[in-house]
Amino acid sequence: MNPNFLLPSFLHYRNGPQTADLIQTPSKFGLGMMPKGLDADSTTTLVCGFCSTGCGLTAHLRDGEAIHLSPASEYPVNLGMACPKGWESLAPLAAPDRMTTPLMRDRYGQLKPVSWGDAVAQFVHSFQGIQARCGKDSIACLSTGQMATEEMALLGSLFRFGMQGIHYDSNTRQCMATSHVAYKQSFGFDAPPYAYSDFEESDVLVFVGSNLCVAHPILWQRVLMNERKPQIIVVDPRKTETAMNATLHLPILPKSDLVLFYGLARALLARDAVDKSFVRDHTTGFDEFSSFVESFTEERVLQHTGLEKADFDRFIHALASGKRVSFWWTMGVNQGHEATRTAQAIINLALLTGNIGKPGTGANSITGQCNAMGSRLFGNATSLLGGRDFANPAHRADVARILGMQDDAIRGEKGFAYDQIIDGIQDGTIKGLWVVATNSAHSWIQQESAREALKKLEFLVVQDLYATTETAAFAHLLLPAAGWGEKEGTFINSERRLGLVKQIRRAPGQALSDFRIFQVIADAWNVGDWRHRWSSPEAAFDLLKELSRDLPCDFTGIQGYEMLDACGGIQWPWSDHIASPETSSPRPAVERRLFEDSIFFHEDGRARFLFDNPTPPPETPTSDFPFILLTGRGSSAQWHTLTRTSKSDMLRRLSPDSIYVEINPLDAAARGIHSGQKIQVASRRATITASALVTASVQQGQLFIPMHFPETNQLTLQVVDPHSRQPSYKYCAVQIISGQ
Ligand SMILES: Nc1nc2c(c(=O)[nH]1)N[C@H]1C(S)=C(S)[C@@H](COP(=O)(O)OP(=O)(O)OC[C@H]3O[C@@H](n4cnc5c(=O)[nH]c(N)nc54)[C@H](O)[C@@H]3O)O[C@H]1N2
Ligand SMILES: Nc1nc2c(c(=O)[nH]1)N[C@H]1C(S)=C(S)[C@@H](COP(=O)(O)OP(=O)(O)OC[C@H]3O[C@@H](n4cnc5c(=O)[nH]c(N)nc54)[C@H](O)[C@@H]3O)O[C@H]1N2
Ligand code: SF4
Ligand SMILES: [Mo]
Numbered sequence: 001m002n003p004n005f006l007l008p009s010f011l012h013y014r015n016g017p018q019t020a021d022l023i024q025t026p027s028k029f030g031l032g033m034m035p036k037g038l039d040a041d042s043t044t045t046l047v048c049g050f051c052s053t054g055c056g057l058t059a060h061l062r063d064g065e066a067i068h069l070s071p072a073s074e075y076p077v078n079l080g081m082a083c084p085k086g087w088e089s090l091a092p093l094a095a096p097d098r099m100t101t102p103l104m105r106d107r108y109g110q111l112k113p114v115s116w117g118d119a120v121a122q123f124v125h126s127f128q129g130i131q132a133r134c135g136k137d138s139i140a141c142l143s144t145g146q147m148a149t150e151e152m153a154l155l156g157s158l159f160r161f162g163m164q165g166i167h168y169d170s171n172t173r174q175c176m177a178t179s180h181v182a183y184k185q186s187f188g189f190d191a192p193p194y195a196y197s198d199f200e201e202s203d204v205l206v207f208v209g210s211n212l213c214v215a216h217p218i219l220w221q222r223v224l225m226n227e228r229k230p231q232i233i234v235v236d237p238r239k240t241e242t243a244m245n246a247t248l249h250l251p252i253l254p255k256s257d258l259v260l261f262y263g264l265a266r267a268l269l270a271r272d273a274v275d276k277s278f279v280r281d282h283t284t285g286f287d288e289f290s291s292f293v294e295s296f297t298e299e300r301v302l303q304h305t306g307l308e309k310a311d312f313d314r315f316i317h318a319l320a321s322g323k324r325v326s327f328w329w330t331m332g333v334n335q336g337h338e339a340t341r342t343a344q345a346i347i348n349l350a351l352l353t354g355n356i357g358k359p360g361t362g363a364n365s366i367t368g369q370c371n372a373m374g375s376r377l378f379g380n381a382t383s384l385l386g387g388r389d390f391a392n393p394a395h396r397a398d399v400a401r402i403l404g405m406q407d408d409a410i411r412g413e414k415g416f417a418y419d420q421i422i423d424g425i426q427d428g429t430i431k432g433l434w435v436v437a438t439n440s441a442h443s444w445i446q447q448e449s450a451r452e453a454l455k456k457l458e459f460l461v462v463q464d465l466y467a468t469t470e471t472a473a474f475a476h477l478l479l480p481a482a483g484w485g486e487k488e489g490t491f492i493n494s495e496r497r498l499g500l501v502k503q504i505r506r507a508p509g510q511a512l513s514d515f516r517i518f519q520v521i522a523d524a525w526n527v528g529d530w531r532h533r534w535s536s537p538e539a540a541f542d543l544l545k546e547l548s549r550d551l552p553c554d555f556t557g558i559q560g561y562e563m564l565d566a567c568g569g570i571q572w573p574w575s576d577h578i579a580s581p582e583t584s585s586p587r588p589a590v591e592r593r594l595f596e597d598s599i600f601f602h603e604d605g606r607a608r609f610l611f612d613n614p615t616p617p618p619e620t621p622t623s624d625f626p627f628i629l630l631t632g633r634g635s636s637a638q639w640h641t642l643t644r645t646s647k648s649d650m651l652r653r654l655s656p657d658s659i660y661v662e663i664n665p666l667d668a669a670a671r672g673i674h675s676g677q678k679i680q681v682a683s684r685r686a687t688i689t690a691s692a693l694v695t696a697s698v699q700q701g702q703l704f705i706p707m708h709f710p711e712t713n714q715l716t717l718q719v720v721d722p723h724s725r726q727p728s729y730k731y732c733a734v735q736i737i738s739g740q
Contacts, residue, residue: 040064045072047491047499047569049146049484050085050639052367053077053218054493056568057086059485059504066090066485066504076568076590077196077493083217084637084654089485091648092465093505099467099480100509111467111478116510120524122477126459127163128525130432140167140421140430143381144437145175148489148501149374150540151514153547155436156380157534158518161405162527166415167430169382171438172375173418174445177724178334179365180376180383182343185723186608188601189552190376190387194326194362195495195571195591200226201360204322206233208257208346209332209730210366213241215633216330219366219494220245228360231318235260236332237630238662238704239697248314251699254628254731255336256305258614261345263301264316265352266293273320275354282598283351285609292611324360325353331368331632335730337617340723344610351607357595366494370484373492377553378544382417386547390414402546404530417725418444419718425453432459436514437481441470442641442710445727446718448685463517469643470710481514482507483644489515489537490564492572495591496553499569500561515540548572552601557588617731618719625683625733627667627703629715632730634706642708659709661690663736664702668694671736680737681705686714687737703734 040063048055056075059066069089071082102119103111114122127139141159143152152170159168172180183190199205199222212220220242223232234246235257243249252260268274269290279286302309319325327346336342343365350356350363367373377387388395396410416424424430426449433454444450454460454474462475465483472478486507490498507513512520515537522531534540538561545556554575564570567587574588600607621628637654639645646652661681663673673679675694680687681703688711698704705712707729719728 044502044504045075045565046485046502046504047370047493048082048086049089049370049491049501050644051216052369052372052494053216054370054491054497054499054569055082055086055218056499057082057089059502061504065506074568077497078218081218081221084651085639085645088645088648088651090505091651092644093483093485095466095647097466097468098508098511099465099478100511102480102510103467103478105476116512116520119477119479120520123461123521124524126476127432127434130458131164134431136164137166138430139163139165139432139434140416140424141165141169141434141436142418142421142438142440143168143170143375143379145170145172145369145372145375146437147371147514148487148537149371149378149492149544150489150537151518152371152375153378153380153385153544154515154518154522154534154540156378156385157403158522158525158527159434160380160411161403161409162522162525162531164411166411166413167421167424168380168415169418169421170375170379171418171443172369172372172379172381173726174443174729175331175368175726176334176365176372176376177382177417177726178339178343178721179367181724182340182347183365184387185340185610186344186347188603190383191552191594191601192365192367192373192494192496193356193594194364195593196222197591198326198360198362198364198593199223201228202226202230202324202326203228203360204231204233204318204325206235206319206325206327207242207246208235208327208329209334210328210330211236211240211242211633212328212366213245214636215368216366217636231322233315233318237699237702248311248318250307250311250315252305252307254630254702255338255617257333257336257342258338258345259296259301259304260307261342261349262293262296262611262614263298263312264319265289265345265348266296267298267316268320268349268352269293271316271320274352278354278598279352282600282606283609284604284606289348289609289611319349319353324358325350325355326360326362326364327355328364328366330366332730334365334724334726335728337719337721337728337731338612338615339721339726339728341610341612347607348609348611351609357593357598359593362593370493371491373494373496374490377492378547384410386551387553388551399547402543404533405528409528409530417720419720419725419727422450422453422718425456428456431457433457434461434463435471436463439464439469439471439641439643441474443707443713445713445716445729446685447710447713447716449718463514464643465511466643470641479517480509480511481517482511486511487513487515487537488561490541490561493569496571497569498555498558498564498572500564549575617728619684619717619731619733621701621733625735627701627734627736629681629683629732629734630698630702630704630730631707631712631716632704634708638706638708640708641710656706659688659690659705659711660693662693662695662698662704664698664700665694665696666700668692673736681715681734682737683715683717683732683734685717688712688714
């Protein structure tokens with residue numbers, strides 16, 4: 001650790017509110033207030049803060065604070081249902097290890113409480129010092145898909161326009177970058193086209209690399225509400241809970257999806273199962289695509305994917321004969337070395353068969369975190385606010401005008417993606433890092449190099465609810481954040497629905513909402529007058545509306561938070577043209593899908609067929625490392641790095657106690673391994689110990705370890721998709737060293 005970061009105690013920042021203001025009159029800063037317009041003993045509805053399903057939860061208040069949650073029966077997403085995480089959302093807020101003051105590491109490596117004034121002064125002093133010595137681009141920021149959109153947009157604006165950094169990425173890189181790029185290239189905008197009602201209105205549902213039963217249980221409930229007796233086809237190397245409930249499970253070899261989908265396209269062409277007029281009128285690249293897929297013969301598909309011919313035939317038949325076919329994908333697609341083209345291979349199938357823009361159809365990416373969709377649109381990381389391009393001077397001018405900044409405040413260069421930030425720290429280009437609402441020292445791929453990088457930093461700031469996360473252990477400065485339910489703002493769910501999050505609890509101690517922390521830092525940094533337009537989350541929402549104007553995501557018709565509350569959330573687009581009182585529908589229909597007019601967002605209005613030759617993963621099994629390691633979600637009660645879900649007794653009881661590795665019975669028998677036995681699993685990076693779970697849900701030659709334990713990413717290898725730079729978490733070569 002660099003002792004120079006310690007702040008001379010006389011240094012205080014100039015323009016921000018003084019510490020005393022922040023602490024003694026907390027209501028001025030958004031804390032300690034009663035939820036707006038609510039009685040002390042009443043109920044109110046807000047959107048859940050875990051997954052992207054975006055369920056409505058009813059908070060039951062006593063003396064102005066929530067004491068209990070239940071699923072909101074009127075909310076159009078979940079219709080009165082919630083998974084265990086939703087029910088238990090208050091527990092993480094009440095955890096004993098909540099951070100209640102800023103903490104600074106002293107010269108002996110101990111974290112010591114400091115005032116907000118000192119913390120913010122330290123923040124400014126250290127980052128500005130690094131920039132003065134090493135250049136503007138020697139600092140970086142990693143953020144999240146788990147804050148309100150208003151907060152993300154303010155952070156992105158503060159870091160990129162105020163602090164003048166360009167190396168800013170969000171943890172949606174780990175999760176949704178592939179879908180973002182795939183849609184942008186194929187449709188002209190990052191536009192998941194569906195509404196959840198499509199689960200209910202489909203005849204054939206195809207799930208690719210998605211374990212909906214575990215990761216999105218309430219969406220699975222929506223599938224169960226389908227009364228059309230649908231075929232449910234699951235493409236997943238594992239026989240997951242979702243695959244067990246499917247009418248057809250295709251246990252493909254990991255990362256053979258691209259060959260499978262090109263082979264399917266070829267087979268559909270051969271059967272003339274193509275929607276010719278749709279393809280002719282609304283797409284480009286079809287002829288090239290048709291010739292490209294010629295070489296993906298049935299023989300090649302079966303050999304490459306390991307599928308049975310009968311299963312492949314059933315799949316072809318289902319797609320060729322299905323009237324309403326919908327395709328759904330999640331991390332089994334997004335996290336791969338050729339992920340973007342795989343997502344686009346799915347999109348191509350929907351285009352080819354005309355399964356888009358109609359009930360029960362679509363090429364549909366299911367999102368992960370509660371506000372990954374907000375981050376994709378307004379994170380200001382890869383895309384400029386609203387899904388614009390940083391490189392486009394007209395786009396920059398637009399944003400500068402709306403935000404009241406000088407044109408040149410927005411730099412056009414592309415910054416580093418997450419993996420490049422880690423590499424940049426390793427090679428000394430980046431010396432200061434601000435981590436907001438993500439736990440890099442656990443969730444980032446190939447942990448050893450991520451942790452080495454964190455250790456090398458001159459100055460690491462971590463802004464979180466807890467000082468006990470794996471990443472906090474490396475921090476020089478920790479900023480205590482209010483969590484979901486302790487602040488207000490909006491999230492955007494998987495079906496593009498903006499939903500409201502409300503303050504139903506007081507944050508503990510001196511914890512401040514992320515929005516407030518960014519405001520205070522913006523003042524201390526002296527970013528300029530534009531900051532005053534971000535005076536509250538609702539004022540920020542008005543800016544977001546303006547930023548969305550005339551874009552595909554236009555939601556200028558949403559008057560404000562009250563309207564969102566009254567409507568049970570509103571999907572974008574909802575522009576003030578459609579919503580004007582003169583039209584017959586001033587309030588939006590509850591569920592809407594995109595592309596009903598078959599017009600896409602490219603300038604020519606057409607969707608693109610995009611494709612590439614498949615390539616092998618960089619690290620394939622060898623005789624030394626004969627197994628493929630798959631990773632992913634383990635149970636509905638566990639959330640990511642467990643910082644939140646491990647705080648609930650109930651969720652802990654529903655979760656496995658410690659790390660386990662799923663192994664096929666034949667592989668286990670060959671090594672004399674039985675369930676419960678501790679075994680060592682090694683990759684070329686590390687060796688870990690886990691309990692064996694012998695189960696036929698994994699194929700021979702494959703192992704599965706859930707992502708929720710810090711050991712898992714010690715094994716993985718940092719490989720990224722070239723288009724999206726999303727890491728390939730679900731493939732590396734490992735061996736079993738010994739049974740104990
Ligand atoms: N309980 C719970 N729910 C969650 C989360 C959580 O942590 N806990 N996280 C949320 C987030 S952020 C996300 S992104 C989503 C993730 O939701 P999902 O993507 O559904 O979950 P995963 O388990 O990561 O991966 C899905 C499946 O991909 C399969 N897979 C692996 N490799 C391949 C392959 O090469 N091809 C194919 N076709 N499939 C493959 C895996 O076997 C796995 O079953 O879940 C969200 N919901
Ligand atoms: N091996 C493997 N690794 C994976 C994956 C996988 O499938 N396999 N999946 C990847 C995916 S899809 C994802 S999304 C990532 C998730 O990775 P992370 O984002 O690192 O996981 P979380 O545990 O959700 O971390 C969020 C952190 O933010 C804090 N936090 C929560 N709410 C707030 C808030 O309002 N404000 C602030 N300031 N802090 C807050 C939490 O306490 C927690 O420390 O993991 C990725 N890693
Ligand atoms: S399904 Fe997702 S949004 Fe719904 S209650 Fe569970 S975690 Fe919350
Ligand atoms: Mo995710």
